[in-house]
Amino acid sequence: MADDLLRSDSIVADLPEPALVLCTRSDAILDINDHARALLGLQDAPLPAFAELLGPRIAEFMVFVDEIDTRGEAWTREIEIMSLHRGALRCELKARKISHAQGQIVIILTDLDLMDRRAHVVEIAELQRAGIDEWRRAESFFSDLERRNQLILNAAGEGIYGLNAEGKTTFVNRAAQEMLGWTTEDLLGKDIHSIMHHTHLSGEPYHHHDCPIYKSFRFEQVNRIEDEVFWRKDGKPIRVEYISTPIYDHQILAGAVVIFRDITQRKEDESKLKSALQEVAELRDRLEEENAYLQEEINSERAHHDIIGPSAATAQVLAQIDLVAETDATVMISGEPGTGKSLVAKEIHQGSPRRKRPLIHFNCSSVVPEAVEAELFGQVRGGPNAARQDKPGKLELAHGGTLFLAEVEALPVNIQGKLLHALQNRVATRLGDTREKPLDIRVIAATTLSPGHASAQKSLREDLFLHLSVFPISCLPLRERPEDIPALAAHLLKDACKKLNRPVPKITERAMQQLKHYEWPGNVRELRNLIERAAIVSKGNKLNIQLTGNAAGDVSSVENIRTEAELQALIRANLISALKVAKGRVSGQTGAAAILDMPPTTVYSRIKTLGVSASDWE
Numbered sequence: 001m002a003d004d005l006l007r008s009d010s011i012v013a014d015l016p017e018p019a020l021v022l023c024t025r026s027d028a029i030l031d032i033n034d035h036a037r038a039l040l041g042l043q044d045a046p047l048p049a050f051a052e053l054l055g056p057r058i059a060e061f062m063v064f065v066d067e068i069d070t071r072g073e074a075w076t077r078e079i080e081i082m083s084l085h086r087g088a089l090r091c092e093l094k095a096r097k098i099s100h101a102q103g104q105i106v107i108i109l110t111d112l113d114l115m116d117r118r119a120h121v122v123e124i125a126e127l128q129r130a131g132i133d134e135w136r137r138a139e140s141f142f143s144d145l146e147r148r149n150q151l152i153l154n155a156a157g158e159g160i161y162g163l164n165a166e167g168k169t170t171f172v173n174r175a176a177q178e179m180l181g182w183t184t185e186d187l188l189g190k191d192i193h194s195i196m197h198h199t200h201l202s203g204e205p206y207h208h209h210d211c212p213i214y215k216s217f218r219f220e221q222v223n224r225i226e227d228e229v230f231w232r233k234d235g236k237p238i239r240v241e242y243i244s245t246p247i248y249d250h251q252i253l254a255g256a257v258v259i260f261r262d263i264t265q266r267k268e269d270e271s272k273l274k275s276a277l278q279e280v281a282e283l284r285d286r287l288e289e290e291n292a293y294l295q296e297e298i299n300s301e302r303a304h305h306d307i308i309g310p311s312a313a314t315a316q317v318l319a320q321i322d323l324v325a326e327t328d329a330t331v332m333i334s335g336e337p338g339t340g341k342s343l344v345a346k347e348i349h350q351g352s353p354r355r356k357r358p359l360i361h362f363n364c365s366s367v368v369p370e371a372v373e374a375e376l377f378g379q380v381r382g383g384p385n386a387a388r389q390d391k392p393g394k395l396e397l398a399h400g401g402t403l404f405l406a407e408v409e410a411l412p413v414n415i416q417g418k419l420l421h422a423l424q425n426r427v428a429t430r431l432g433d434t435r436e437k438p439l440d441i442r443v444i445a446a447t448t449l450s451p452g453h454a455s456a457q458k459s460l461r462e463d464l465f466l467h468l469s470v471f472p473i474s475c476l477p478l479r480e481r482p483e484d485i486p487a488l489a490a491h492l493l494k495d496a497c498k499k500l501n502r503p504v505p506k507i508t509e510r511a512m513q514q515l516k517h518y519e520w521p522g523n524v525r526e527l528r529n530l531i532e533r534a535a536i537v538s539k540g541n542k543l544n545i546q547l548t549g550n551a552a553g554d555v556s557s558v559e560n561i562r563t564e565a566e567l568q569a570l571i572r573a574n575l576i577s578a579l580k581v582a583k584g585r586v587s588g589q590t591g592a593a594a595i596l597d598m599p600p601t602t603v604y605s606r607i608k609t610l611g612v613s614a615s616d617w618e
Contacts, residue, residue: 011098011106012036018109024065025103027051039109041084053082068095068105070209077112077166089113159240159262162247163217164255167191167208179262181233196231201239216244217256227267230260239264306343308491309484313476317344324471325351330423332468333446335475338525341446342406344473348444349402357401362394365410372415377422379431395428398441408445408468409459420464443468478520478527485516488524489531493543496532505538509594511545513581518547542597572610575603579617 010031012019018039021031027049037043040053054061057079067074073096080088092110153160159176161169169187177183180196187195193208200206208214212223223244229237242260246253307318324331325348333341342361349359367375378393394403405411411419422428423443427436445468449459478485489507497504507515520526530545538544578592585591586603593600606612 015108018111020107020109021098022050022105022107023103024105030104036109039083039089039111040081041086045084055080055082055088064093064095065105067209068097072097081109159260160257161187161192162255162257163192163213165217165253167193167214167217170255176260179232179238179260180230186233196233197228199229199231201229201237213242213244213256213258216246216258217253220246220253222246227263238262239267307340307347308487309481310487311481311484313481314484317473317475320471320473321347321351324348324473326353327471328352328442330442330468330470331444332465332470332472333444333475334450334472335446335448336477336523337448338523339475339477340524341475342404344475345402345404345444345446349404349442352402352442354401354442358398359402359404360394360398361404361406363406365407369412372412373418374431376415376419377428377430380433382432384431390430393428393430395422395439395441396430396437399438400440402442402444405443405445405468407448409447409449411460413461416461416464420461420467423467478523479518482516485527486512488527489515492528492531493535496528496535500532500535502535503541505535505541505543507543508597509590510597511543513595514545514547568610571606572612575606575610575612576616579607579612584614584617 010033012021012031012033015033016035018036019033020029020036022028023030029047029050032042032047042048051058060076060079064074064076064079073094075092075094077090077092079091079093081091081093083089090112092112092115094108094110095105098104098106153171153173154175156173157175159173159179161172161176164170168189169192172182172184172187182196193206193211193214197211197213198206212221212225215221216223224241225243226241228240228242230240231237239262240260241263242258244256244258246256248254307314307321321344331345331348333344335341346359349355362375364372374391374393376393376395378396379391381389422439426439428439429436447460478488486507489512493507494504515527522529530547531543534543534545537546575592575596578595579586581595582590582592586593586607587600588594591600593603596603
């Protein structure tokens with residue numbers, strides 16, 4: 001057998017070091033030279049299986065074989081070999097794969113004890129040659145250098161530790177000890193990975209060969225990791241970011257240095273912020289959905305409910321709103337004060353595609369002429385009006401939505417041209433600025449003048465008037481549509497009582513007739529005020545109307561002293577007038593009793609007493 005191993009084609013026979021060829025599949029020693037036999041005490045003994053030479057270190061050797069398979073070669077000083085004569089030997093194993101033979105490796109054995117003895121002899125000889133004094137000076141220099149380096153390392157706020165080429169800890173600075181809870185006694189000279197980097201946060205094992213730090217001192221890689229965990233001595237994890245860098249000694253890879261930072265608090269803050277932002281996003285989405293739903297419900301329910309009245313004039317206005325709302329056409333609304341021009345503008349905006357954007361109101365008569373330009377176009381800080389801060393104008397605020405210009409005839413003439421330029425070119429420039437900002441707005445204008453009166457009076461430039469009057473809508477005064485008064489009065493009374501927290505009183509037929517025959521110079525606004533005032537002063541279940549203007553049939557302006565006969569004649573004439581309006585009926589909601597605001601029995605009594613017959617009212 002020995003002759004077979006020393007055949008002429010042996011690849012280890014001529015090597016000066018102890019060497020053998022191992023089959024990793026069968027655990028058989030296929031070839032061995034004399035140096036290896038002498039080292040292992042196998043000169044006269046049959047060759048055993050290689051595992052018998054490993055003793056309790058079989059697991060470490062399997063890891064060593066895996067590294068050879070991965071890299072093609074490897075070395076270690078962690079595995080002891082058993083000698084038949086000397087027992088356990090401290091050896092350095094250097095191995096590489098045999099390329100033409102699958103599963104076969106060449107292992108070169110170095111007796112570390114022998115090497116240490118030789119090194120010791122050499123070291124003693126060198127020390128003797130160099131002299132004890134020189135050695136002491138060198139020792140002092142390096143000791144001082146190490147002390148200064150240690151001071152620098154301990155002053156750093158980041159955790160820093162070093163590893164040699166075998167993964168053993170060489171130094172640990174103070175910050176690292178404080179963050180990890182491990183002391184230098186716990187870590188120096190030990191495998192730091194197995195102490196505090198052995199497991200992922202999920203609980204999965206973290207193998208050495210998967211660790212970026214391992215790759216730094218094995219494969220010379222610089223690795224920057226932004227989120228991993230180190231395990232403290234108390235068993236708690238800390239989230240860290242670190243960079244591992246290989247270090248060299250005279251161009252020979254000597255290990256790696258690791259610089260890390262505790263990011264546990266930052267990660268917790270980021271997680272809280274992420275959760276908060278997600279919650280805000282969910283709330284925003286829900287509010288947007290609820291707002292869209294409510295807007296849709298409001299729009300579907302209201303259907304022009306703010307514009308009330310059965311008259312043909314009101315029906316025509318509603319029809320015009322439906323026609324123009326879906327377009328982007330400019331609208332000019334004309335009508336006396338109080339006829340509901342702002343309501344018409346609001347309904348047009350709510351029915352348009354711009355309904356989700358703002359409707360910006362600007363009353364041209366409510367601002368002094370000197371401030372109109374700044375209100376419309378905005379201004380920059382330190383501009384012509386010495387503004388203290390930048391301020392957007394109404395044109396900018398209405399971007400994407402609708403601008404409602406009330407009483408547009410009140411605009412100063414010098415501003416009208418600039419407004420026309422802005423609307424035609426769809427740009428606006430703030431006062432004191434040179435930058436033009438794009439405009440995407442729809443304009444609805446309102447005037448208290450009749451459609452032809454504005455340009456005739458020269459209160460509006462004709463070109464601006466024509467630009468604004470693409471689609472004119474006229475709101476008739478209340479006196480020209482008295483059939484709207486009952487519905488308006490009932491609606492306004494309900495709103496007033498809701499605001500005043502009072503029960504809704506009844507509007508008698510007589511009161512309604514008074515309302516319908518009044519001139520209403522203030523239009524619906526005056527009607528609203530009168531109804532609210534009546535709701536305040538009314539104590540019973542009937543609305544107490546107090547008209548102060550010129551009502552039809554009002555004879556209070558002529559102050560005459562009447563005789564009893566004249567008074568009776570007036571009462572008889574008043575009764576006949578009521579019967580004519582009621583077409584002869586006394587009872588009921590539209591009967592003469594309701595018109596006169598008295599009990600039906602009293603009306604019947606007066607008909608009999610005053611001698612009123614059907615021929616008087618027919």
